[in-house]
Amino acid sequence: MRDLELPGRSPVHAKNGMAATSHTLSTQTAIDVLKAGGNALDAAIAACAVQCVVEPGSTGIGGDNFCLFAPEGGNKVIGYNGSGRAPAAATLEKLRSLGLSELERTSAHSVIVPGAVDAWCRLNADHGRIPMAELLTPAIDHARNGYPVSSRVHTDWVGNAEIIRSDENCARIFLPDGKVPAVGQLHHQKGLADALEIIGREGRDAFYKGELAQEMVATLQAKGGLHTLDDFASAKGEYVTPVTSTFRDLTIHECPPNGQGVIALLLMNMFERAPEGSLISAERIHFEIEACRRAYAARGLTLADPAQADVPVSGLIDKAFAAELVASIDPAKMVEPDNSILMPRHKDTVYISVVDKDRNACSFINTLFWGWGGGITTPKHGIVLTNRGQGFVLEEGHPNCIAPGKRPLHTIIPAIVTKEGRTVMSVGVMGGEYQAMGQAQFISRYIDFGMDIQEAQDAPRWMVDPFDGEVEIEGPVPDAIVEQLRGMGHSIARSTRPVGGSQAIAIDWETGVLTGGSDPRKDGCAMGY
Structure with missing residues (x-):
C-alpha cells in the first residue's frame, strides 16, 4: 500500500x-x-x-x-x-x-x-x-x-x-x-x-x-x-492460439508472433532468475538492463510473420534458453551479448x-x-x-524482410494472466518497443516486490534502446545509482518524457472484488461499479 x-x-x-x-x-x-x-x-x-x-x-x-x-x-x-x-x-x-x-x-x-x-x-x-x-x-x-x-x-x-x-x-x-x-x-x-x-x-x-x-x-x-x-x-x-509461459505460480498468455509477446515471456523467464535485493539499486537495474539487451537482440534476429518465416517460438520461451542468457550477464559490468547465444538452439498505442x-x-x-x-x-x-x-527490414534473407502480404514485426502485446484454471488479471503496457520490457517489469514488481496493482505501474522504469543501446531511465532513480550504472559501462540518458503507459485489472475469485490501476503517465483512469 x-x-x-x-x-x-x-x-x-x-x-x-x-x-x-x-x-x-x-x-x-x-x-x-x-x-x-x-x-x-x-x-x-x-x-x-x-x-x-x-x-x-x-x-x-x-x-x-x-x-x-x-x-x-x-x-x-x-x-x-x-x-x-x-x-x-x-x-x-x-x-x-x-x-x-x-x-x-x-x-x-x-x-x-x-x-x-x-x-x-x-x-x-x-x-x-x-x-x-x-x-x-x-x-x-x-x-x-x-x-x-x-x-x-x-x-x-x-x-x-x-x-x-x-x-x-x-x-x-x-x-x-x-x-x-x-x-x-x-x-x-x-x-x-x-x-x-x-x-x-x-x-x-x-x-x-x-x-x-x-x-x-x-x-x-x-x-x-x-x-x-x-x-x-x-x-x-x-x-490465434496464445503462447504461454509461467512466472512463479502464474501462467502468462500472449498473442503469438508477429507480435513481441514471446519476448515479454522470455524476459519474465529471465527475471525469475534476477538477484534478490532492492528494486531501486544498481545491481537490480543492471540485471534488468542486461536482460533487456539480450532479449531484444534475440527479437531482432528471429521475430517475424510466422506465415512467411520460421520463428523459433518454443525456443524463445524455453526456460533453459533464458537461463543461458542470464548466465551470460556479468553482474559487475555491461557486456554486449554474443550473437551466437541469441538464437534458440532447439525447435505511441492505446491499451x-x-x-x-x-x-x-x-x-x-x-x-x-x-x-x-x-x-x-x-x-x-x-x-x-x-x-x-x-x-519491416529491407535486408534480403532476414526473416522480417518485407514481402507481399506479409505482416511486420509488431510491438503491441495484450496479456492475460491465469492461475489454477482462472483468469486473475488482464494487463497491458503501451510504449512501442518498451512493451515487452514493461510487462516483465510490471509482473515482477507486482509479484516479487509485493507492490499493489497501482504501485507496480507507478514505479520508475528503465529501458534499453534496441537500436543504439542507450539506456533511458526515469527521473525518480537517484543520481548516485545512475553514476554507478555508468561506471558499469552503461550509456545512460535521463528520460525526457514518461516511459510507456499501462493498465491492469485483477480478479479476486474468493471475495468477488475487482481491483484496477491506470498509469499516471497518461490521462486515463480505472473505474468500476
Whole structure:
C-alpha cells in the first residue's frame, strides 16, 4: 500500500465490472457499455473507438489491433491478430528499384493495410452482445460535437507537430489555425465521425471495399504507394492460439508472433532468475538492463510473420534458453551479448483492460505505431494511416524482410494472466518497443516486490534502446545509482518524457472484488461499479 501522505493514486475496487484505459472519456464509455448490458469485449471496442478520436496520435481506425479475450474468466483464452499486411506489390526488388534503402516514417511505403476495423467487427460479431453501430455512437458524438484536449494528449500533439505538418490533410485537421490545440480546447473531427457512422451502418466492407477503401487507396497512390483496392478487399485478421509461459505460480498468455509477446515471456523467464535485493539499486537495474539487451537482440534476429518465416517460438520461451542468457550477464559490468547465444538452439498505442460482471476479461490494444503514424491522412474522412510497415527490414534473407502480404514485426502485446484454471488479471503496457520490457517489469514488481496493482505501474522504469543501446531511465532513480550504472559501462540518458503507459485489472475469485490501476503517465483512469 502506498504512503497516503505522498502524491499518488490508490487502486480502484469494485464488484460488478471495471475498465481501465489511458483516457477518462474512454473509461467512462466502457463503464456505460457494461451498465447497458454489454460484455467486456463490447466495452473495449466502444472505449477504443472513443480513443481513436480523443487520443488521435496514439490510435485510429487506420491502425492495427490485437486482442485476448477470456470468456467467464476461464483459462481458455481466445486470441485475435488484427495486424495488417504489406501490399501485394511490395517486393524487396520493387522497393529497391524505387531507390529505397529504408522505410521512412512519412513514406507511403511504411503504410500497411490497416487491420483494426476488421478485428473490431469480427470480434463483435462472434463474441459481442451490442451491435457495432451502438458501440460507435459515443465516439461519433465526440468527433462531431467536439472533445476537450487533455494534458498528456496535448504533450504528444506538440511533440508530433512537425509530422502533422508534413501532410496537408493531417495539418488541416489537427493544427486548426496552424497550431496545436491548447489543453482544454475543443477539437472536432467531423470527417472521422462520418467514417465511423458508415462503418456502423455498413460494417467492415465499408472500410475495406467501399468509399473509405477507395479514399485510402487514392491517398496512398497519390504519394507513390503500391496499395490497391484488391489489397484492402482481401485484408483480414485471424484467430490465434496464445503462447504461454509461467512466472512463479502464474501462467502468462500472449498473442503469438508477429507480435513481441514471446519476448515479454522470455524476459519474465529471465527475471525469475534476477538477484534478490532492492528494486531501486544498481545491481537490480543492471540485471534488468542486461536482460533487456539480450532479449531484444534475440527479437531482432528471429521475430517475424510466422506465415512467411520460421520463428523459433518454443525456443524463445524455453526456460533453459533464458537461463543461458542470464548466465551470460556479468553482474559487475555491461557486456554486449554474443550473437551466437541469441538464437534458440532447439525447435505511441492505446491499451484497454475490461472485466464485466460475468468475469469475461478483455485485454485489448490498438495502435498507429508512431504518433499520428507517418502523418498520411485521407482528405474527406480524416483517417490517419499507420506507419507500422517501418517494422519491416529491407535486408534480403532476414526473416522480417518485407514481402507481399506479409505482416511486420509488431510491438503491441495484450496479456492475460491465469492461475489454477482462472483468469486473475488482464494487463497491458503501451510504449512501442518498451512493451515487452514493461510487462516483465510490471509482473515482477507486482509479484516479487509485493507492490499493489497501482504501485507496480507507478514505479520508475528503465529501458534499453534496441537500436543504439542507450539506456533511458526515469527521473525518480537517484543520481548516485545512475553514476554507478555508468561506471558499469552503461550509456545512460535521463528520460525526457514518461516511459510507456499501462493498465491492469485483477480478479479476486474468493471475495468477488475487482481491483484496477491506470498509469499516471497518461490521462486515463480505472473505474468500476
